[in-house]
Amino acid sequence: MLKKSDYRVVRALGHGSFGSVFQITEIASGKQLVWKRMTIVNDEDRKMALSEAEILQNNKSDYLVEYYGQFEDESEFYILMEYCEKGDLRKYINHLRELKAITSEDMLLDIFAQLTEAIFSLHSANIIHRDLKPENVFMTDNFIIKLGDLGMARVIMGTQQHLSRIGGTIQYFPPELLIQIEESEIAKTDLRPQEPVIQTKQCDMFSLGVIIYELITLKHPFADQNGEVLRTNIIKCKPNPLPNNTPESLKQLIMQLLCKDPTQRPSIQKNKKEKHQKKNKIKNQKKKNKKEKNQKKNKKEKHQKNKKEKHQKKNKKEKNKKNKKEKQQKKNKVKNQQKKNNNEKHQKKNKKEKHQKLNKEEKNQKKNKKEKHQKKNQKEKQQKKKNNKGKHQKKNKKEKQQKNKKEKHQKKKKKEKNQKNKNGKQQKKNKVKNQKKNNNKEKHQKKEEEEEKKEDEKKEEEEKKEKKKDHKDKKEDKDKKEDKDKKDKHHKEKGKDESSEEDKKGQVQHDKNKEKKEHHKEKDGKGEEKKEEKDKDEHHKDKKKEEKKKDKKHEDDKDKGKKDHHKKEEDKKDHHKKDEDKKDHHKKEEGEKKVETEKKEDKKEDKKEDKKEHHKKDEEKKEEEKKKDHSKKEEEKKDEKKKDHKDKKEDKKEEEKKDHSKKDEKKDHKDKKDKDEKKEEGEKKDDKKDHHKKDEKKEKEDKKGKKKEKGDDSDKGEEKSPNVVQAQDIKGDA
Structure with a gap:
């Protein structure tokens, strides 16, 4: 119950x-x-x-x-x-409103399907819920829908309608029920008419449509701008349009559920396949939930069982203790009573026995003390020997380890010194090479500078000669104008020959200078660009000077201009060929440089790989040494464990001997107690016999009342006899 x-x-x-x-x-x-x-x-x-x-x-x-x-x-x-842990749908809708979020399509369809399943399970049993609203739809942790609050539910008998007082919340009533209510503004109340009305399954379907609409829009379908739901809106107005994101099929279904005519509203009909699929999904979810719940239950049950078992054990122990105490108390009471009765008789015996026991115990204690003292001395000696051996062994081990460390350290130092020496030799070689290169570069630069200076001096001398010649030519031209035409012709022929020879010489010198400069540029690398710019500027200046000279000579020698032009073109072609040859030579040298650089890089990579291999070998050696040290340490630990194990065994044996000796002492003590109890029982029997004899004597005295004197004599004789018996009993007990 x-x-x-x-x-x-x-x-x-x-x-x-x-x-x-x-x-x-x-x-x-x-x-x-x-x-x-x-x-x-x-x-x-x-x-x-x-x-x-x-x-x-x-x-x-x-x-x-x-x-x-x-x-x-x-x-x-x-x-x-x-x-249901998640609460109801009203809480879920309010949470979405606070977050300004929307229910996802999958979540909406899942809730819709589960709600229809719940309503179908009621309608198939001819039950109308009559109070469908978000407050009566609950959710579990796994978002499984649970329909509840069936207080307003009623069973339909035979027909598809129910005649009774109206039930449910008015905001979720269909229009056919609201027509029967008086016109008034509907607030969130549960006011209902007292007259009975007809309610059908279609009323639940209308309420289902309102719930799904509210899940999509987070508003009532017939609410006005102020959020109030009026009777006239539900009866006459159409529901507010759904958002464009909702699927068309779902829109149509919701509008059919919210239809004013109850006959046009759809009923819950399902295909077997869809049912089977949804049931399987739900079953799988339930199985998972059940497994989780069962696991939690099992844990709790185990915990509770353990607690109960502990509690039971404690109770048993307490009961056993109480029973033992009660038994002991009873025994003590009986013993106390017996002792009181027999104290007078057995005082002497107890004194003697106590005296004897004390003597024996003192002797035993002395013996035990001596034995313990001897054992302690033996153990201390053994421990000192072991400790001395262990210390000696540890010292030897430490000395060996220190020696090994020193040897390893020395080897490392030797390796480092060898590496430093190798690196120092390589650095010295590299320094010598770099110095030679720098010296060669400096010598080469000095030679180039000297050659450039010489060329500049030659050019200056040539310019001075040309100026002098021009001055002489001008004077001669003035003098020759005065002379005759013959002299002028003869003079012109000489001037032409001289000009052609000078042009040839200037071009030959310019070509030589250019070849030298290009040769130096190819060797020097980065310094080539600056020298090329200088050579270009000088070449440009020389060209300008040559052009000026040519212009002057062209004015003087118009007739022979064509021949000179033809010669210049041939010279240009020859110059162009020389430039191409130089470019080819420059390309070849660049290719050779690239090959040399690639070879150098390959050598560097080979050196790096050699270093890596050497480093790996060193690491492998170190690992091997570590393994050896580790194996030695493990062996030492094993030896120490064996020794400790032996010592423990010896200690256990000694403890067992002690326990055995204690057990023997306890047994002796128990045997003594048993003997004492037996003696007490024998004494009790003797007392009973004495008491019985006294009773018999009294009876005899009554019979012999007439003979007083004889009775007195007989009494004296009888009183002596028990005293004699008691004395004999006391001697026998001693």
């Missing part, structure tokens, strides 16, 4: 006209549940509560809130149901 005391209330989830809902935990298992508490005033309230519990119990579905039980406590009725 379920009881209210088996559960603990966590928090209130909601309050309505038919009851309140609370989150609870089962105290025994720690499981989270929900109970709906309804106050029962009359029989109608009890019928409503029982009908809701029966509908939940008889109609089980994956998309209905699961039913766990019911019970009644005083004037309150409780229904135990499944707890």
